[in-house]
Amino acid sequence: MEARPDALAxxxxxxxxxxxxxxxxxxxxxxxxxxxxxxxxxxxRLVEVGRHYALFGGRSPINDANRALIADLRARLDARGIDVPIAWGNRNSSPFLADAAAELADGGARRVLALLTSVWSSWSSCRQYRENLADAFPAELGIEVDKVRPYGPTPAFGEPAAQLVLAAVRDALTRYPAQDVHVLHVTHSIPLSMDETSGPGDGPGHLYTTQQRQVAAGIHERISAELGVEVEGELSFCSRSGPPSQPWLEPDVGDRIAQLAAAGTRCVIVHPIGFVSDHMEVVYDLDTEAAAVAQDAGVEMIRVPTVGTHPAFHEGLVDLLLERAAHARGEDAGPLVWPAGADVRPDVCAPGCCPNLRADRPALCGADR
Structure with a gap:
């Protein structure tokens, strides 16, 4: 997307x-x-979960990934002649969103465009962040906040994901016939009730899983078109954390690897479709736990990289920032979508979209605030 110095106005x-x-x-x-x-x-229980972090020096990779992303976005914006500051705020660790809001206010910002590192539609992956933004940016701060729409079904995410999965499939096919290879597109499990209510309040729900299945289908269409073979794939889940009495999305990736191995699959390609960077749900749940299951089951596991370091991802994010700015100016600029026909969300979330099922809380960037 072409840019000019005022392209983010x-x-x-x-x-x-x-x-x-x-x-x-x-x-x-x-x-x-x-x-x-x-x-x-x-x-x-938290101490038990904390032992996962101990395997990695008590440190999550996510903040370093965000620092690298900010540096790359800065370079790409500069290359397009766009000079706007980039602030960073987290939900659960320093730098916190409230600190970022204070930094922006001190710098004189009056209208801010938020870019989430969570790309799919659900309460935990979209609306909860909107609630966090409402907490961090009270009206008296005098800063208006918009955000980039959920961008899993866009070229920014879909194109690099397709390239990375395609490379893994090519690798697998050097050793196995296509019928012995299976792709597991892995995302974060959430309660069934959260998936059922994801999307607009007047919609059919299940937008969280629908979007990811649409992108996975687009990836398999690319595999078929470029390699001339059909490789089976499906959505699976990791990081379940609720009580046993509460139903969450299944199947678990480890369970599914064991089932596929028992059915004769010889190579499982694990694609972290639910994540943009290698944080704990990837380096522990996939690279540690799922990899151990695959080894015990006697199947080769190929883990696809997350999109977070791919140049097409960073360039695509800049395009999405420009798209949102163009829409804010009333210009027709899209929407960007990948694959064709995928469920594209609006810039401003509709009333009742991805509701909080535990509490009624205000949220920015939506028609019902």
Missing amino acids: PYDAILLVSFGGPEGPDEVLPFLRRVTAGRGIPDE
Whole structure:
């Protein structure tokens, strides 16, 4: 997308919004307490979860990934002649969203464009961040906040994901026939009720899984077109954290790997479709736990990289920032969509979209605030 120096007008700053993660052993337990606040999870259970971080020096990779992303976005904006500041705020760790809001206010920002590192539609992956933004940017701060729409079904995510999966399939086909290869597109499990209510309040729901299945289908169409073979694939899930009595999305990726191995699959390609960077749900749930299941089951596991370091992802994010700015100016600029026909969300979330099923809380960037 072509750019000019004022291409991000009316916005005078960009805000990267992310989940956050601990950067040292002393931060692990406080971080997990913030993540699970209000859910009554005892510290004993949190200490057990914290042992996952201990395998990686008590540190999550997510903040370093965000620093690298900001640096690359800065370089790409500069290359297009766009000089706007980029702030960064997390939900659960420093730098917190409230700190980013204060930084932006001190810098004189009056209209800010938020870019989430969470790309799909559901309460936890979209609306909850909108609630966090409402907390961090009260009206008296005098800053208007818009955000980039959920961008999983766009070229920014879909194109690099397709390229990365295609490379993994090519690799697998050097050793196995197509019928012995299976792709598991892995995303974060959420409660069934959250998936059922994801999307507009007057819609059919299940937008969280629908979007990801649409992108996965687009990836398999690319595999078929470029390699001339059909490789089976499906959506699977990781990181379930709710009580056993609460139904969450299944099948678990580890369980599915074991089932596929028992049915004769010889190579499983694990694609983290639910994530943009290698944070704990990837480096522990996939690279550690799922990899151990694959080894025990006697199948080769190929883990596809996340899109976060792919140049097409970074360039696509800049295009999405420009698209949102053009829409804010009343210009017709899209929408960008990948694959064709995927469910594209509007810039401003509709009333009742991806509702909070536990509490009625205000949220920015939506028609029902």
